[in-house]
Amino acid sequence: MVCFLTSSPVIPGTELLNPENSFTDELHSCFSRDCRTLFICSDPDLFDRTDFYANATKEIFENAGFSFGSFCILDSRNEHKAPELVKSSDLIILSGGHVPTQNRFFNRIGLKELLKDYNGILIGISAGSMNSAEIVYAQPEREGEAVDPAYQRFLPGLGLTKTMLLPHYQENKDDILDGQRVYEDIAYSDSHGRVIYAIPDGSYLFCKDGKEELRGEAYRISEGKMSQISQINDIVLL
DSSP: OEEEEESOSBOTTSSSBOOGGGHHHHHHHHOOTTEEEEEEOSSTTOHHHHHHHHHHHHHHHHHTTOOEEEEEEESTTSGGGHHHHHHTOSEEEEOOSOHHHHHHHHHHTTHHHHTTTOOSEEEEETHHHHTTBSEEEOOOOSTTSTTOTTOOSEEEOOOSBSOEEEOOHHHHTTOEETTEEIIIIIIHHHTTTOEEEEOOTTOEEEEETTEEEEESSEEEEETTEEEEEEOTTOEEEO
16 A cells, blocks of 8 residues: 555645645556545535535546546445445545544444555545544544543544644644644643654655655654654655
């Protein structure tokens, strides 16, 4: 399996695939023509939303020169077909959305087990990338989650990487949730005994042949502190 775990594959504010950090070049090098693609949702019951983002994603990739033999959606409408849909796919796209909601759906369909024999390409987008980790850092993102003592911030994930990612750094770095700064008060506090990597759109984690590389601008958060470890076009071997 080859994994591209992105913050977002799109240039911010556009509907264009982002070529930064050799993303499109690397993807073209392993992308087969007429690729059979499976788009896995973030919320299994928000059909209109899933259909909209799946169709938009398909169009963005096609406009960048990628061709699809088929493009299927997996949500609660057809989750009973998950084993055969995963097995028959050349490319799997894990949608962005609410991390815990998507995590529950992945567990429900047994996606971790289904991916054990998968040898194609996998692209994670935001929540999809976060849920690809062995242990997922589900940073609070909805009102009330940061102050809810029952909210689980660390969840079992798909185990495709040991790296915990925080996407959209350029967009979220100054956000306030429940009266707390999402980085200084929340992420920093949660980083004791752990390492979390914050990445902006355009950066991604590339996993192939047992190697993991952070490509592009990235920030390391650990023991309550954050430091920048790379810039655009840099590659950091983890």
